[in-house]
Amino acid sequence: MSAFINVSADKFFIVIMQTQHLSEQELLRREKLAELIMMGIEPYPAPLYPVNSNSAYIKEKFSEEKKTDFADVCLAGRIMSVRDMGKANFAVIQDAHGRIQLYIRRDDICPGEDKSLYDIVWKKLLDIGDIIGIKGYVFITKTGETSVHVKELTLLAKSLRPLPIVKEAEGQTFDAVTDPEFKYRQRYADLIINPSVKEVFLKRTKLINSIREFLNTREALEVDTPVLQAIPGGAAAKPFITHHNALDVPFYLRIANELYLKRLIVGGFDWVYEFSRNFRNEGMDRTHNPEFTILEFYVAYKDYLWMMETTEQLLEKAAMDVCGSTDVPVNDKTISFKAPYKRISIYDAIKEYTGFDVSKMNEEHLRSACKQMHVEVDKTMGKGKLIDAIFGAKCEQHFIQPTFIIDYPVEMSPLTKKHRSERGLVERFELIVNGKEIANAYSELNDPIDQRERFEEQAKLMERGDDEAMYIDYDFLRALEYGMPPTSGIGFGIDRICMLLTNQPSIQDVLLFPQMRPEKIQE
RNA sequence: GACUCCGUAGCUCAGCUGGUAGAGCUACUGACUCUUAAUCAGUAGGUCCAGGGUUCGAGUCCCUGCGGGGUCACCA
Numbered sequence: 001m002s003a004f005i006n007v008s009a010d011k012f013f014i015v016i017m018q019t020q021h022l023s024e025q026e027l028l029r030r031e032k033l034a035e036l037i038m039m040g041i042e043p044y045p046a047p048l049y050p051v052n053s054n055s056a057y058i059k060e061k062f063s064e065e066k067k068t069d070f071a072d073v074c075l076a077g078r079i080m081s082v083r084d085m086g087k088a089n090f091a092v093i094q095d096a097h098g099r100i101q102l103y104i105r106r107d108d109i110c111p112g113e114d115k116s117l118y119d120i121v122w123k124k125l126l127d128i129g130d131i132i133g134i135k136g137y138v139f140i141t142k143t144g145e146t147s148v149h150v151k152e153l154t155l156l157a158k159s160l161r162p163l164p165i166v167k168e169a170e171g172q173t174f175d176a177v178t179d180p181e182f183k184y185r186q187r188y189a190d191l192i193i194n195p196s197v198k199e200v201f202l203k204r205t206k207l208i209n210s211i212r213e214f215l216n217t218r219e220a221l222e223v224d225t226p227v228l229q230a231i232p233g234g235a236a237a238k239p240f241i242t243h244h245n246a247l248d249v250p251f252y253l254r255i256a257n258e259l260y261l262k263r264l265i266v267g268g269f270d271w272v273y274e275f276s277r278n279f280r281n282e283g284m285d286r287t288h289n290p291e292f293t294i295l296e297f298y299v300a301y302k303d304y305l306w307m308m309e310t311t312e313q314l315l316e317k318a319a320m321d322v323c324g325s326t327d328v329p330v331n332d333k334t335i336s337f338k339a340p341y342k343r344i345s346i347y348d349a350i351k352e353y354t355g356f357d358v359s360k361m362n363e364e365h366l367r368s369a370c371k372q373m374h375v376e377v378d379k380t381m382g383k384g385k386l387i388d389a390i391f392g393a394k395c396e397q398h399f400i401q402p403t404f405i406i407d408y409p410v411e412m413s414p415l416t417k418k419h420r421s422e423r424g425l426v427e428r429f430e431l432i433v434n435g436k437e438i439a440n441a442y443s444e445l446n447d448p449i450d451q452r453e454r455f456e457e458q459a460k461l462m463e464r465g466d467d468e469a470m471y472i473d474y475d476f477l478r479a480l481e482y483g484m485p486p487t488s489g490i491g492f493g494i495d496r497i498c499m500l501l502t503n504q505p506s507i508q509d510v511l512l513f514p515q516m517r518p519e520k521i522q523e
Numbered sequence: 524g525a526c527u528c529c530g531u532a533g534c535u536c537a538g539c540u541g542g543u544a545g546a547g548c549u550a551c552u553g554a555c556u557c558u559u560a561a562u563c564a565g566u567a568g569g570u571c572c573a574g575g576g577u578u579c580g581a582g583u584c585c586c587u588g589c590g591g592g593g594u595c596a597c598c599a
Contacts, residue, residue, distance in 0.1 A: 023532085023533060023568080024532090024533085024550075024551090024567075024568050025533055025549075025550055025551095025568085026533080028550070028551075081559080081560090083558050083559060083561050083562095084555085084558090084561085085555060085556060085557080085558060085561080085562095086554070086555040086556065087555080087556045088555090088556035088557080088558090089556085089558080090557075090558045090559065090561085092559080101558085101559075103556095103557070103558085105556060106556075107556080127550090128549080141557050141558075141559090142557050142558090143557070143558075143559075145557095145558090145559075147557090161533080162533045162534085162549070162550075163533085163534090163549090164533070164534040164535085164549085165533090165534060165535095165548060165549055165560095166534085166535095167548075167560040168560070169559080169560045170560095172560085173560095174535080174547095174548080174560055175534060175535040175536090175547085175548060175549095175560090176534095176535080177534065177535080178535090179530095179534095179535095179591080179592095180591065180592060181530095181590070181591045181592085182534095182591095184591090185591095193534095235599085236598085237597095237598070237599085238597085238598090278599085280598070280599075282597055282598050282599090283524075283596075283597055283598070285593095285594090285595090285596095285597095285598095286592095286593085287598090287599075288597090288598065288599070292599070294599075376596080392598090436599080437598095437599060438599085440599080468597090468598085491599085493599050495599085496599070516590090516591085517589090517590070517591085519590080520589080520590090
């Protein structure tokens with residue numbers, strides 16, 4: 001062996017000596033690593049491995065008649081289990097497409113006198129979790145399982161950390177790792193050991209692709225707008241604040257991209273969209289992560305009635321593309337995304353579930369009505385927020401099937417165009433599914449003078465102590481003064497739609513890396 | 524942020540009214556050339572989340588902290 005190898009081996013002894021906090025099994029794997037190196041086997045080889053197949057393809061396509069097509073397969077994956085029969089054994093490897101059984105016979109991988117590749121390398125030095133490449137031919141075992149008869153075996157990456165072992169038989173799972181902290185912090189391990197987790201994230205990508213396709217076939221233009229904003233606009237929310245050193249100014253992480261997309265409508269695009277990662281400095285729970293994804297799009301010369309129909313079409317397609325049906329199981333219920341969806345005004349919804357007619361109430365009356373309904377309020381809340389509070393507390397949870405809540409009071413919608421016929425209302429809808437808001441849309445306010453007044457109202461709320469009231473964005477007003485066509489816009493909560501279509505109870509289950517308190521890792 | 528439950532071996536979990544820590548899987552040693560939760564025999568593996576307190580004695584009781592789940596509040 002070369003000096004290089006010896007130096008490496010010394011290095012590994014140092015590693016072993018210095019890591020006394022390691023478990024017995026971790027130490028053992030480091031010793032195996034050092035042994036492999038001393039045998040001249042590179043545990044982390046550089047050259048590409050010439051994979052020509054995968055587990056799913058083999059299991060789907062192989063048959064006895066076609067076996068000549070499978071006489072020379074090369075695939076790679078992680079060792080998930082080994083059943084040792086002495087001079088032969090069965091192992092299962094997992095690649096990106098699934099799992100497949102290997103049949104490894106000593107005299108096949110060691111045709112000569114030297115049996116060390118099998119007896120020492122394979123049986124002693126390789127472990128569950130290691131990534132290997134194999135070459136061989138496909139066959140079906142006596143018990144009917146499509147397998148690869150291995151002729152050649154290559155170590156591609158040694159695993160130093162024991163993987164939790166989850167076993168399965170007849171659809172039953174044993175010792176599944178269900179600890180949420182483990183799953184969310186070590187998603188990489190969760191993905192390896194729980195195949196159903198991978199399914200969820202494949203569906204998430206399908207959902208986003210489906211929506212993108214829906215929009216692109218309608219000639220919508222995907223754009224990027226700033227995440228770092230000097231004025232966090234477009235929503236009522238508490239922002240994260242950060243600082244730009246060179247400019248020495250504060251910046252906010254965006255809470256919404258709405259005002260930027262509308263600037264682009266002013267600029268002459270007819271239909272723009274963006275999957276916007278938004279950041280809100282608020283509480284976290286099973287439906288809220290500090291950063292989350294909203295798809296917003298804005299379409300010139302349309303109104304919120306058109307938008308309701310478009311929403312129905314988009315969700316119908318998304319459900320079909322992701323679930324293969326417009327009927328989607330959620331918990332013990334079935335939710336139908338088949339158009340059309342029920343429409344009800346927010347005032348009617350409140351009347352239906354509380355008996356109160358709040359449509360003609362002033363702020364004082366609303367306040368006492370809230371008291372009677374046991375809805376918690378505080379002094380900073382204006383009329384709009386009071387109505388929103390009643391709806392949120394008493395109505396929202398009752399709407400399980402997709403329902404458009406329409407025609408909101410003007411006070412709670414500072415960016416929305418006034419209703420064409422109803423005084424005091426705006427042309428807005430929220431789509432509620434399974435008791436949660438998943439979309440919010442309106443006929444956009446394009447009257448720059450009205451918009452300036454609405455911003456000024458928000459400024460007054462801010463003075464009252466409402467820390468979610470909107471800042472006045474003078475550049476946005478300047479844009480509107482050039483003239484924005486009548487426009488309808490919408491924002492979809494992508495994470496929540498994903499929760500529905502994958503039947504997951506928590507937003508953390510549809511985010512690959514949900515936000516967690518920083519972990520203190522001892523080294 | 525409030526309330527509440529939880530934290531024991533690499534993993535899943537036992538551990539009663541306080542008495543020196545237990546199983547299965549994994550790992551290790553050995554047997555077995557078509558097994559599949561492979562099987563069989565043997566062995567090892569622990570800062571009981573951390574720090575205090577009560578006690579002759581704490582995994583167990585009390586307090587504080589850390590981390591996580593759930594419910595509520597805020598919100599999408």
